[in-house]
Amino acid sequence: MANLTELQTPLVVVDAPAMRRNITRMAEAAAAGGKLLRPHGKTHKSGWIAREQIAAGAVGMTCAKPGEAEVFAAAEIQDIRIAYPISPTYAPRILSLMDGVRISTIVDDLEVAGGWSDAMVAAGRRLEVLVKIDVGTHRCGVDPRQRDALGFIERVSGMPGLDLRGLLSHAGHSYAAGSVEEIADVARAEAAMMAELVEGCRARGVALEEVSVGSTPTALVSATLDGITELRPGNYVFHDRTQVGLGVVDWPGCALRVHASVTTFPAPDRLVLDCGSKVLSSDGARGFSATPGFGVILGPDGQPDPGLLIERLSEEHAVVRVTGPTRLRIGDRVTVVPNHSCVVANLTNLYVVAEGDTVLETCKVDARGLVN
Structure with a gap:
C-alpha cells in the first residue's frame, strides 16, 4: 500500500x-x-x-x-x-x-x-x-x-x-x-x-x-x-474546525484533513502553503471564541500549532503568519483541519482514504459540482 x-x-x-x-x-x-x-x-x-x-x-x-x-x-x-x-x-x-x-x-x-x-x-x-x-x-x-x-x-x-x-x-x-x-x-x-x-x-x-x-x-x-x-x-x-469551535467534537474527530506542503518561506514571519482557496475555500469558521484564519495547522501532537496562522488565501496560495518558533522548511508537509469540510469536499475530485499514513484507497467525489 x-x-x-x-x-x-x-x-x-x-x-x-x-x-x-x-x-x-x-x-x-x-x-x-x-x-x-x-x-x-x-x-x-x-x-x-x-x-x-x-x-x-x-x-x-x-x-x-x-x-x-x-x-x-x-x-x-x-x-x-x-x-x-x-x-x-x-x-x-x-x-x-x-x-x-x-x-x-x-x-x-x-x-x-x-x-x-x-x-x-x-x-x-x-x-x-x-x-x-x-x-x-x-x-x-x-x-x-x-x-x-x-x-x-x-x-x-x-x-x-x-x-x-x-x-x-x-x-x-x-x-x-x-x-x-x-x-x-x-x-x-x-x-x-x-x-x-x-x-x-x-x-x-x-x-x-x-x-x-x-x-x-x-x-x-x-x-x-x-x-x-x-x-x-x-x-x-x-466534522471540521467549526464543529470543534462549537464544542461538538475534538480535533481527533475531524476526519477530513488537507495535507499541504510549504512551497516558499519568503520572510521569517511568513511562509506559503500549496492549498489556496481552490482547496481550503474562503469560508470562515465559527465557535464560542474567536476563530481567525482559514483552517488550523496541526502540530506533531495533533493539536493546533499556536505559532502558525493561515491569515490569507489566494487561489493557489495559503499565506501563513509565523508568530513563534517553527521547524518547518520548504518542502515540509503539514496537516490542516479546514474551517468548513462541506465546501472543501465540493472542491476536490478525489478523497484519499487513509489510516494513519497508509493509503487505503481513493474515492471519487461523485456529486462534486452538481448544484442543480
Whole structure:
C-alpha cells in the first residue's frame, strides 16, 4: 500500500477510522433516542460514504439538489429526501427518479406546492412532501410567527398528487450559539415549535407522521427529545474546525484533513502553503471564541500549532503568519483541519482514504459540482 508521503500535495484526506467513529456515534445516538437517521449527503457528495452510512443504520439519504439525488440513486440508495425548495420545473427529473427510488421533497410556498400538485396529477403520480418550517434560521420555510402555518399545512394536505408526510426544519442558527447550553436551547425550542404545530394540525384533522430536524450541532440533543422522528445531520461525518469551535467534537474527530506542503518561506514571519482557496475555500469558521484564519495547522501532537496562522488565501496560495518558533522548511508537509469540510469536499475530485499514513484507497467525489 502507498504512503501519504509518497503522494504530491495538496491532498484532501479522509481519516477512515475517524469517519467511521463519527458515523457509528451518530447512528447509535439516533437509535438510542428512537429516531430515524437520514444523513445529509451534501457534506461528502459520495456514493461510497452514503453506503457506509446506510450500512451503519441510516434509513436513507438527504440531499440538496436533484443532481445529488441522481448520484445517490445510482449508488443504490433507495430512499432519498431533497431538503430544498426545488421548482416544479424539475418535475421530469423527479419523475424519472421516482421510477427507481423513493423520493420526497419540501415545500414552503403555496404556488410552488400547487405546481408540484399539477405536475404529479398530469403524470398520474403522487409525490411525498414535507412542509419546511422556519424555526429561527430565517432562510427558507414557513415561519409560524409571521404566517398562518397551520393554514398553509392544511392547504398542502388537500392538494391532489401530493402526500403530505410531515414537517421538516433546520436549526442552522445553532451555529451562532455562544455555548453548548445555547445549542441545547436551540434544539429544545425547535422541538417545541414542531410539536405545537403537529398538535395544531391534529386538531384540524391533519395527521402528520414525520417530524424531521437537521443540524450537526443540535443532533445529539435532538436525538433525546420527544416528538421528533428523524435526524438529518450532514457535517458530522467529517466534522471540521467549526464543529470543534462549537464544542461538538475534538480535533481527533475531524476526519477530513488537507495535507499541504510549504512551497516558499519568503520572510521569517511568513511562509506559503500549496492549498489556496481552490482547496481550503474562503469560508470562515465559527465557535464560542474567536476563530481567525482559514483552517488550523496541526502540530506533531495533533493539536493546533499556536505559532502558525493561515491569515490569507489566494487561489493557489495559503499565506501563513509565523508568530513563534517553527521547524518547518520548504518542502515540509503539514496537516490542516479546514474551517468548513462541506465546501472543501465540493472542491476536490478525489478523497484519499487513509489510516494513519497508509493509503487505503481513493474515492471519487461523485456529486462534486452538481448544484442543480
